[in-house]
Amino acid sequence: MKKIAVLTSGGDSPGMNACIRAVVRTALFHNIDVYGVERGYEGLINGEITRLNHRSVSDIIHKGGTFLKTSRCPEFKDLEVQKRGVYALSAYGIEGLVVIGGDGTFRGAKSLSDNFGIKVMGIPGTIDNDLAYTDYTLGFDTTVNTVLWAINNLRDTMHSHDRVSLLEVMGRHSGDIALYSGIAGGAEYILVPEVPYDLDEIASSIRKSSLRGKTSNTIVLAEGAGDREEIVQKLKEKTGINVKVTVLGYIQRGGSPNMADRVLAAKFAIKAVEMLKNGENSSAIGIKNNKIIAVDFEKAFSEKKEFDKELLESARILGL
Ligand code: F6P
Numbered sequence: 001m002k003k004i005a006v007l008t009s010g011g012d013s014p015g016m017n018a019c020i021r022a023v024v025r026t027a028l029f030h031n032i033d034v035y036g037v038e039r040g041y042e043g044l045i046n047g048e049i050t051r052l053n054h055r056s057v058s059d060i061i062h063k064g065g066t067f068l069k070t071s072r073c074p075e076f077k078d079l080e081v082q083k084r085g086v087y088a089l090s091a092y093g094i095e096g097l098v099v100i101g102g103d104g105t106f107r108g109a110k111s112l113s114d115n116f117g118i119k120v121m122g123i124p125g126t127i128d129n130d131l132a133y134t135d136y137t138l139g140f141d142t143t144v145n146t147v148l149w150a151i152n153n154l155r156d157t158m159h160s161h162d163r164v165s166l167l168e169v170m171g172r173h174s175g176d177i178a179l180y181s182g183i184a185g186g187a188e189y190i191l192v193p194e195v196p197y198d199l200d201e202i203a204s205s206i207r208k209s210s211l212r213g214k215t216s217n218t219i220v221l222a223e224g225a226g227d228r229e230e231i232v233q234k235l236k237e238k239t240g241i242n243v244k245v246t247v248l249g250y251i252q253r254g255g256s257p258n259m260a261d262r263v264l265a266a267k268f269a270i271k272a273v274e275m276l277k278n279g280e281n282s283s284a285i286g287i288k289n290n291k292i293i294a295v296d297f298e299k300a301f302s303e304k305k306e307f308d309k310e311l312l313e314s315a316r317i318l319g320l
Pocket of ligand 1: 072127171172
């Protein structure tokens with residue numbers, strides 16, 4: 001393979017820049033020309049493609065976001081639209097593609113591979129950690145640490161005022177950001193979409209703990225686990241307590257990637273480029289039991305993500 005391209009698509013995640021850099025430098029090391037597609041699939045169908053060299057990716061390893069930019073491109077589901085992307089790639093003689101993104105990005109990648117024979121390697125870049133075939137997605141670790149920073153700050157003020165805090169975090173349909181940041185931040189209650197919860201029981205637990213002298217509580221709510229206003233209202237009715245709400249929002253998606261994500265970015269990128277170089281089948285790259293793996297897209301989609309319920313339950317015990 002002589003020419004490949006790289007793009008980022010869907011919601012950005014910390015480590016995408018480090019990953020693009022590693023794709024570019026690995027490709028150049030193997031004497032493969034490398035191109036950057038701007039704005040994900042949207043840029044691909046519009047032919048926004050430029051040649052990258054070593055210096056194009058200087059000084060980006062530590063930056064959040066993605067210098068190639070990204071977009072959500074629902075129209076890319078349409079085969080006719082995909083054809084425009086295929087045409088743009090062939091105009092540059094590009095034979096292989098590395099896509100960095102989440103589930104939607106991978107579906108586009110699979111279609112380019114199945115329907116047009118393009119070799120595509122998918123690198124899981126999303127803060128949500130919602131892809132079952134990989135233990136971690138790129139950006140998840142940094143995001144959890146950003147959320148943890150927020151919980152630490154909230155604890156200071158909530159503890160000083162004897163208050164109950166509810167922090168809403170992202171994750172779409174996944175509760176992993178809430179789970180890991182909540183456990184690390186000492187949250188007493190972690191509400192996730194994967195496991196039903198009972199507000200009556202939470203209210204009674206808060207009341208009982210206050211009789212035992214516990215005056216401050218932290219609730220971490222995953223955005224997919226319910227309506228924050230309704231939850232706060234119900235807890236107020238049942239406990240008389242005014243729960244203080246913070247929605248962390250996009251702050252948790254930006255920021256400098258940490259060590260774990262930068263190393264993961266490098267490992268994913270090296271694997272993806274080497275597979276393209278060797279002419280291997282289109283695959284989703286991941287990490288399982290600390291080993292870099294490659295599985296076909298079909299398998300990546302068919303696996304069901306296991307949620308760590310035991311860890312979730314431990315929040316109550318540890319927060320007593
Ligand atoms: O998938 C990443 C994510 O940040 C989700 O956690 C969140 O639900 C969604 O993207 C927000 O999407 P948008 O950036 O389009 O508002």
